[in-house]
Amino acid sequence: MPQTSNRTSTFSESVIRRMTRVANQHGAINLSQGFPDFDPPEALLKAAERTAREGPHQYAVTWGAQDFRTALAKKQSRFMGLPLDPDEHFVVTCGSTEAMMVAMMTACNPGDKVIVFSPFYENYAADAILSGAQPIYVPLHPPDFSFDPAELRRAFEQQPKALVLCNPANPSGKVFTCEELLYIASLAEEFDTFVLTDEVYEHIVYTPHHHTYFASLPGMFDRTLSCSSLSKTYSITGWRLGYVIAPPAIVNQARKVHDFLTVGAAAPLQAAAVTGLELPDSYYGELLAEYTGMRDLFLGYLDAAGLTYSRPQGAYYVMVDISEFGWNDDVEFAEWLAREVGVAGVPGSSFFHEPVRHLIRFHFAKRAETLAAAGSRLLTLREKVRAQHA
Numbered sequence: 001m002p003q004t005s006n007r008t009s010t011f012s013e014s015v016i017r018r019m020t021r022v023a024n025q026h027g028a029i030n031l032s033q034g035f036p037d038f039d040p041p042e043a044l045l046k047a048a049e050r051t052a053r054e055g056p057h058q059y060a061v062t063w064g065a066q067d068f069r070t071a072l073a074k075k076q077s078r079f080m081g082l083p084l085d086p087d088e089h090f091v092v093t094c095g096s097t098e099a100m101m102v103a104m105m106t107a108c109n110p111g112d113k114v115i116v117f118s119p120f121y122e123n124y125a126a127d128a129i130l131s132g133a134q135p136i137y138v139p140l141h142p143p144d145f146s147f148d149p150a151e152l153r154r155a156f157e158q159q160p161k162a163l164v165l166c167n168p169a170n171p172s173g174k175v176f177t178c179e180e181l182l183y184i185a186s187l188a189e190e191f192d193t194f195v196l197t198d199e200v201y202e203h204i205v206y207t208p209h210h211h212t213y214f215a216s217l218p219g220m221f222d223r224t225l226s227c228s229s230l231s232k233t234y235s236i237t238g239w240r241l242g243y244v245i246a247p248p249a250i251v252n253q254a255r256k257v258h259d260f261l262t263v264g265a266a267a268p269l270q271a272a273a274v275t276g277l278e279l280p281d282s283y284y285g286e287l288l289a290e291y292t293g294m295r296d297l298f299l300g301y302l303d304a305a306g307l308t309y310s311r312p313q314g315a316y317y318v319m320v321d322i323s324e325f326g327w328n329d330d331v332e333f334a335e336w337l338a339r340e341v342g343v344a345g346v347p348g349s350s351f352f353h354e355p356v357r358h359l360i361r362f363h364f365a366k367r368a369e370t371l372a373a374a375g376s377r378l379l380t381l382r383e384k385v386r387a388q389h390a
């Protein structure tokens with residue numbers, strides 16, 4: 001049999017999906033893979049019913065159906081504070097996952113370097129490999145996940161073609177401050193670098209933190225490919241609707257990459273999602289209030305179990321410190337936790353380039369009952385650790 005590509009041989013199985021399997025095997029509550037266990041807004045479900053019956057059922061315009069882009073441009077112009085044109089500034093993709101791949105392939109040539117903050121969402125390394133680009137990792141130092149400005153400058157001195165900015169960040173829950181973003185912007189300008197943002201958690205930013213769209217910083221729109229999606233904002237991760245926003249010259253190239261990769265996002269779901277994009281601003285306030293409730297509930301359970309964690313500023317993940325429990329290997333701990341305590345999280349090492357082995361990521365986009373069940377199981381953790389070491 002011929003050999004499959006070298007490119008794919010460097011990929012390992014997604015740890016998140018493996019933890020989901022482990023969770024299922026042991027009947028553990030799955031707080032590993034980040035998707036909600038509650039329904040999207042009723043208006044979206046109704047719209048999906050309608051489009052299932054009435055269509056469209058054939059290809060949309062490859063870079064996005066007109067109605068969808070019009071509604072998206074209106075919404076994003078409002079939130080980003082930029083005058084976005086539905087015909088010039090958008091490529092509609094199959095989720096932010098495809099958007100990031102399109103952004104990377106549009107920005108980079110094989111052999112180019114790309115700065116990625118570590119810990120990072122696992123797809124970025126794969127996106128770099130698939131584009132032939134080489135990541136330069138810059139650590140975000142736990143527990144507050146700050147970066148060292150001198151270290152970032154040294155990465156820029158290696159002449160990267162692009163920097164990947166996940167803000168709010170998965171897995172750390174970090175929301176970059178305006179000052180941090182302005183510093184990144186000054187380096188991007190000085191070294192003439194693209195910035196590829198992943199802002200899927202743009203509407204999940206906890207008070208008093210504030211989301212600054214990188215593209216909205218002075219001078220940055222021209223070098224930014226802003227990627228995001230409807231997955232998290234409307235609890236529709238399975239609908240696979242995302243987008244890239246960029247200046248027309250970049251969008252023209254990105255549309256071709258997208259066309260050859262996937263042709264287009266699902267036409268009936270784009271039509272149905274217009275209803276979501278047209279929801280009033282109060283929707284985003286309510287969404288945030290709900291996530292703030294889930295975060296506070298889950299952090300309360302972590303407090304009750306006496307666990308140490310980094311308080312998330314945005315997104316819906318929390319990194320818990322397991323150093324005190326005596327495991328050298330977070331993967332073994334995560335498997336033990338799923339098996340013995342009945343709660344599945346993701347070993348932090350799968351997100352870090354550096355050898356960090358003392359963190360576990362849990363996500364809390366779950367109904368109160370699910371979080372309460374996980375919380376009561378976590379209360380047994382210390383006793384089970386003692387029994388394990390006895």
Ligand SMILES: Cc1ncc(COP(=O)(O)O)c(C=O)c1O
Nearest residue numbers: 034095096097121170229231242
């Ligand atoms: C940072 C980040 N980007 C992208 C995605 C996937 O987004 P989408 O469903 O839009 O492809 C996730 C999902 O967990 C994520 O955490």
